[in-house]
Amino acid sequence: MIPERERVELVHLPIREDTDLTVIRHQVRSLARLAGFGLVQQTKLVTAASELARNTLLHGGGGEAEIRVLDGPDGPGLRVVFTDSGPGIPDVERALQDGFSTANGLGMGLGGSKRLVQEFRIENPPEGGARVTIASWSASFPARYGV
Amino acid sequence: MIDGPPDSGLSSTEALSAFLRRRTEQIAQRWADLPLFQAVFTVTRDEAVEACQAVLSCLVEVAESGRLEDLEAPGFLPARRQLVAMTASRSRSGLSIAQVDREFGVLRDAVLDMLAADSSGAAPEESARLRLLLVTLFGTLRVVVVETMLQENQEIVQRQRQQLLEMATPVVKLWDRLVAVPLIGMLDSARSQVVMENLLEAIVEHNADIAILDITGVPTVDSLVAQHLMKTVASARLMGAECVISGIRPAIAQTMVQLGLDLGHVTTRATLADALEWALERRRRRERDSRIPE
Numbered sequence: 001m002i003p004e005r006e007r008v009e010l011v012h013l014p015i016r017e018d019t020d021l022t023v024i025r026h027q028v029r030s031l032a033r034l035a036g037f038g039l040v041q042q043t044k045l046v047t048a049a050s051e052l053a054r055n056t057l058l059h060g061g062g063g064e065a066e067i068r069v070l071d072g073p074d075g076p077g078l079r080v081v082f083t084d085s086g087p088g089i090p091d092v093e094r095a096l097q098d099g100f101s102t103a104n105g106l107g108m109g110l111g112g113s114k115r116l117v118q119e120f121r122i123e124n125p126p127e128g129g130a131r132v133t134i135a136s137w138s139a140s141f142p143a144r145y146g147v
Numbered sequence: 148m149i150d151g152p153p154d155s156g157l158s159s160t161e162a163l164s165a166f167l168r169r170r171t172e173q174i175a176q177r178w179a180d181l182p183l184f185q186a187v188f189t190v191t192r193d194e195a196v197e198a199c200q201a202v203l204s205c206l207v208e209v210a211e212s213g214r215l216e217d218l219e220a221p222g223f224l225p226a227r228r229q230l231v232a233m234t235a236s237r238s239r240s241g242l243s244i245a246q247v248d249r250e251f252g253v254l255r256d257a258v259l260d261m262l263a264a265d266s267s268g269a270a271p272e273e274s275a276r277l278r279l280l281l282v283t284l285f286g287t288l289r290v291v292v293v294e295t296m297l298q299e300n301q302e303i304v305q306r307q308r309q310q311l312l313e314m315a316t317p318v319v320k321l322w323d324r325l326v327a328v329p330l331i332g333m334l335d336s337a338r339s340q341v342v343m344e345n346l347l348e349a350i351v352e353h354n355a356d357i358a359i360l361d362i363t364g365v366p367t368v369d370s371l372v373a374q375h376l377m378k379t380v381a382s383a384r385l386m387g388a389e390c391v392i393s394g395i396r397p398a399i400a401q402t403m404v405q406l407g408l409d410l411g412h413v414t415t416r417a418t419l420a421d422a423l424e425w426a427l428e429r430r431r432r433r434e435r436d437s438r439i440p441e
């Protein structure tokens with residue numbers, strides 16, 4: 001496997017209150033635009049980030065988002081990692097089900113975000129809390145699996 | 148409590164409050180001539196002296212309580228209002244928080260000078276101890292001042308935010324019994340609450356039977372925004388008004404479908420103009436129908 005060469009461009013943003021979500025949406029949008037994402041791609045990634053950041057705040061009791069600008073063999077992209085120190089997501093499959101919510105929400109956030117991005121991962125790290133990672137690239141480069 | 152020298156019979160903080168009390172008049176006279184008080188109290192000098200005395204009497208009280216380092220010391224409370232007025236006046240003149248802080252810092256020096264003159268005969272240890280206490284007390288005062296200013300700024304920001312919330316969600320009457328809300332910005336929980344209240348009020352006021360929610364200016368529609376929109380539509384319906392949602396841009400429409408958001412049986416139209424046309428057409432049809440007897 002080819003190791004992904006990633007340019008180090010990293011933004012850490014706190015998720016402590018409602019206004020932090022606005023900051024995250026803005027950052028993701030402007031970095032996605034810089035990475036050459038089209039309007040639809042931007043909107044999808046921003047919407048997924050908005051869902052996950054709100055989950056971090058609401059279900060995880062706050063945490064942070066780490067936005068990394070990618071510039072590897074797959075072309076320019078963006079990866080966002082949401083971490084919190086809440087109860088974690090013990091039953092991932094159930095949480096991903098559309099309509100499942102423990103908080104009187106629509107229960108569309110997790111499952112929906114997964115459909116909006118190219119890479120999606122839920123982890124419960126040993127130190128506790130939840131870690132959700134998403135990534136998308138501005139163009140699909142089939143070349144990676146090449147001739 | 149810090150013990151004073153055995154022969155004085157006074158603890159150091161008591162000595163400090165005694166000194167401040169004894170010298171209140173002179174200190175107030177000196178302070179009144181400093182730029183800080185001169186700039187704030189421009190009408191008469193007496194006014195400035197009076198303000199100085201008020202601040203000093205608070206300091207005396209703090210010294211008496213022995214809580215020189217305590218921002219919450221009750222003695223500071225009566226000073227806060229005075230400080231708010233003074234700092235606000237300085238801010239209005241264009242001074243930064245740091246500049247105002249420096250002006251308050253100067254107050255201390257006048258008092259230190261006087262203490263030096265006062266205690267020329269006293270034991271050097273005793274006067275050093277008093278100086279230290281005085282420096283501590285004025286250090287705390289400065290923090291109280293800065294805190295007061297920050298708090299004041301925060302209140303202004305909060306107030307402006309509230310005003311912005313209400314400004315950004317005007318409900319307009321487009322036609323007889325037809326109202327519209329052009330939504331701008333992110334519909335977070337606070338915003339959507341305001342939107343809902345304004346809309347319901349307008350529905351009652353204009354006896355509206357159709358309401359258009361235009362979301363052209365909403366940058367992101369996620370599950371929470373969708374939920375808020377649906378709640379708004381449902382409550383409008385309870386008030387007897389039907390809602391149309393317009394301005395769902397193509398990128399947002401695609402995203403909503405993939406996210407799995409379904410606005411249910413809410414009527415949607417591409418633009419505000421389309422929504423208006425739909426509303427008028429509907430009205431026409433209803434009127435025509437009611438004229439034709441079955």
Ligand SMILES: Nc1ncnc2c1ncn2[C@@H]1O[C@H](COP(=O)(O)OP(=O)(O)OP(=O)(O)O)[C@@H](O)[C@H]1O
Pocket residue numbers: 051055056059060084086087088089095096100101102103104105106107108109110111130370371
């Ligand atoms: N960071 C997290 N920590 C703990 N539990 C989580 C976290 N994120 C999601 N969950 C759990 O997964 C469930 C489903 O999440 P999802 O985002 O799909 O729905 P929701 O947040 O409840 O509602 P909404 O549709 O408004 O997002 C949540 O109700 C919660 O129980």
Ligand SMILES: [Mg+2]
Pocket residue numbers: 051054055105108109110
């Ligand atoms: Mg959610």
